[in-house]
Amino acid sequence: MFAVTILGNNSAIPTTERHPTAQVVTCNEQLLLIDCGEGTQVQMTRYKIRRSRVKHIFISHLHGDHYFGLIGLLNSLSLLGRTESLTIYATPELEAILQLQLECAATQLKFDLHFVPLRAENAGVIVDEKDLEVRFFPVRHRIPCFGFVIEQRRKKRKIIPEQAQAYEIPAAFYSQLQEGADYQRKDGVLVKNHWVTLPPAPSKKYVYCADTIYDEELIAQMEHADLVYHETTYLHGLAERAAERYHSTSVQAATLAARAGAKRLLIGHFSSKYTELQPFLDECRPVFENTELSVEGATFLI
Amino acid sequence: MFAVTILGNNSAIPTTERHPTAQVVTCNEQLLLIDCGEGTQVQMTRYKIRRSRVKHIFISHLHGDHYFGLIGLLNSLSLLGRTESLTIYATPELEAILQLQLECAATQLKFDLHFVPLRAENAGVIVDEKDLEVRFFPVRHRIPCFGFVIEQRRKKRKIIPEQAQAYEIPAAFYSQLQEGADYQRKDGVLVKNHWVTLPPAPSKKYVYCADTIYDEELIAQMEHADLVYHETTYLHGLAERAAERYHSTSVQAATLAARAGAKRLLIGHFSSKYTELQPFLDECRPVFENTELSVEGATFLI
Numbered sequence: 001m002f003a004v005t006i007l008g009n010n011s012a013i014p015t016t017e018r019h020p021t022a023q024v025v026t027c028n029e030q031l032l033l034i035d036c037g038e039g040t041q042v043q044m045t046r047y048k049i050r051r052s053r054v055k056h057i058f059i060s061h062l063h064g065d066h067y068f069g070l071i072g073l074l075n076s077l078s079l080l081g082r083t084e085s086l087t088i089y090a091t092p093e094l095e096a097i098l099q100l101q102l103e104c105a106a107t108q109l110k111f112d113l114h115f116v117p118l119r120a121e122n123a124g125v126i127v128d129e130k131d132l133e134v135r136f137f138p139v140r141h142r143i144p145c146f147g148f149v150i151e152q153r154r155k156k157r158k159i160i161p162e163q164a165q166a167y168e169i170p171a172a173f174y175s176q177l178q179e180g181a182d183y184q185r186k187d188g189v190l191v192k193n194h195w196v197t198l199p200p201a202p203s204k205k206y207v208y209c210a211d212t213i214y215d216e217e218l219i220a221q222m223e224h225a226d227l228v229y230h231e232t233t234y235l236h237g238l239a240e241r242a243a244e245r246y247h248s249t250s251v252q253a254a255t256l257a258a259r260a261g262a263k264r265l266l267i268g269h270f271s272s273k274y275t276e277l278q279p280f281l282d283e284c285r286p287v288f289e290n291t292e293l294s295v296e297g298a299t300f301l302i
Numbered sequence: 303m304f305a306v307t308i309l310g311n312n313s314a315i316p317t318t319e320r321h322p323t324a325q326v327v328t329c330n331e332q333l334l335l336i337d338c339g340e341g342t343q344v345q346m347t348r349y350k351i352r353r354s355r356v357k358h359i360f361i362s363h364l365h366g367d368h369y370f371g372l373i374g375l376l377n378s379l380s381l382l383g384r385t386e387s388l389t390i391y392a393t394p395e396l397e398a399i400l401q402l403q404l405e406c407a408a409t410q411l412k413f414d415l416h417f418v419p420l421r422a423e424n425a426g427v428i429v430d431e432k433d434l435e436v437r438f439f440p441v442r443h444r445i446p447c448f449g450f451v452i453e454q455r456r457k458k459r460k461i462i463p464e465q466a467q468a469y470e471i472p473a474a475f476y477s478q479l480q481e482g483a484d485y486q487r488k489d490g491v492l493v494k495n496h497w498v499t500l501p502p503a504p505s506k507k508y509v510y511c512a513d514t515i516y517d518e519e520l521i522a523q524m525e526h527a528d529l530v531y532h533e534t535t536y537l538h539g540l541a542e543r544a545a546e547r548y549h550s551t552s553v554q555a556a557t558l559a560a561r562a563g564a565k566r567l568l569i570g571h572f573s574s575k576y577t578e579l580q581p582f583l584d585e586c587r588p589v590f591e592n593t594e595l596s597v598e599g600a601t602f603l604i
């Protein structure tokens with residue numbers, strides 16, 4: 001399972017209908033939280049996201065609509081008895097803010113909180129696990145801001161059962177076959193791994209572009225992604241305002257997705273001025289047909 | 303109009319049904335916000351509270367369920383174009399937290415933000431306006447914490463129309479009569495104010511006791527209040543746990559209200575462990591009949 005669930009799709013000012021930015025990526029058994037606007041913890045409850053399974057939290061930047069819900073979530077996790085450690089990836093200032101808030105409340109979290117500071121000059125891999133890799137990259141916004149590439153690694157080779165049986169390889173050796181090992185038979189025959197397996201399925205890739213001005217340098221990050229999330233704060237009629245505020249429009253997001261050869265585009269971070277979201281799709285689809293609205297509570301397979 | 307509207311009635315962990323502490327006091331044309339847990343700004347929208355009319359915000363203490371929604375509210379007020387100044391009354395550390403958050407976001411609020419630091423040794427009057435007085439007092443909690451006494455002053459004397467007409471006082475002079483002035487007639491007669499007016503109605507008093515352990519010293523603050531808000535985090539069976547955590551129970555709140563001769567008691571800050579609130583009323587009313595549950599969205603006249 002590799003999917004993303006939308007918890008908030010709105011830009012700065014929350015409404016009763018739309019919440020500020022937050023998404024949960026499910027990668028096999030693990031949950032990753034990307035951004036955490038005010039109200040995220042309640043949205044997690046509403047959409048039955050198991051908070052306890054989140055081990056990594058990525059904060060793109062320190063505008064409030066992307067992180068004001070984080071301290072409340074940490075607080076609640078502690079009150080609910082979490083003991084497993086949690087890692088936060090963000091610009092280093094976030095650590096100072098959280099520490100000050102915990103100190104003023106005389107709160108000692110019941111779990112270890114690790115911080116990985118994000119600085120543009122160190123862009124690259126930040127999570128490197130057996131079936132998961134996360135990289136970050138800088139994007140152009142009013143303050144330091146980062147996007148994330150999340151890859152579900154599929155390293156296991158695929159066994160061809162008829163072949164493995166034909167060579168009389170015992171089932172107990174199958175997991176080693178998946179890792180690429182050759183099999184030495186007792187009669188002296190060395191069964192080469194590629195005789196009995198196929199290469200792993202290609203990794204799947206989700207690219208989260210955070211808040212950004214229209215920037216063609218993003219194309220390199222988005223290339224061949226299975227799913228790209230790109231903000232569309234405004235409809236294209238407000239392209240000038242978007243640029244002034246370091247945000248993007250519908251048509252701009254769709255243009256980048258098309259040029260990058262992405263498979264699918266997810267748009268969000270809609271300005272509160274829009275009550276209807278359909279016009280965003282109507283503007284994107286002629287440019288990049290495979291566009292979806294990040295509707296709160298919806299889950300998109302990657 | 304002197305009333306309190308409940309925006310949040312829950313203790314630490316918010317749920318989809320109940321929000322952390324926040325209340326709005328309406329005093330004539332003015333709104334006062336008391337505490338501001340996560341999600342308060344959306345609750346204000348939901349219950350049609352005009353955020354622009356809030357000029358004073360009182361934060362009882364720096365546990366997150368009483369202030370995590372403040373930075374988001376300030377941010378939104380600024381984005382919505384507020385220019386009128388706003389005053390926050392809280393322990394001094396709050397100013398450092400908010401300044402750090404604004405700085406990291408490179409946000410310059412569009413309005414002046416004033417801070418009035420609350421320190422136990424200075425307990426007393428913090429707002430002194432024509433028709434409104436607010437005092438603060440320390441309460442006993444795990445960290446520095448304060449309660450507030452909000453008085454709607456009624457300084458205008460009440461004109462007795464028949465008397466004022468009998469003395470031939472022109473209507474244009476009525477507002478001066480309400481302020482207590484005598485009237486000098488052209489024929490030389492000095493009409494004494496008390497011949498034609500009655501004393502002002504007595505002030506009305508709302509006492510907000512914040513988060514507190516059972517503490518009989520609160521009785522002095524609550525005396526003869528028209529409405530007292532006292533937390534009841536737990537039902538009385540958990541009195542021991544309440545004391546350990548510097549919180550109170552249903553029966554304890556009711557006992558204090560009864561002993562103080564308060565007219566009405568409002569209870570809230572219910573632990574998330576309780577899904578039903580009726581048992582809180584059932585425990586309070588035998589001790590102090592005039593008890594009400596702080597139901598979200600409900601308005602109580604003071």
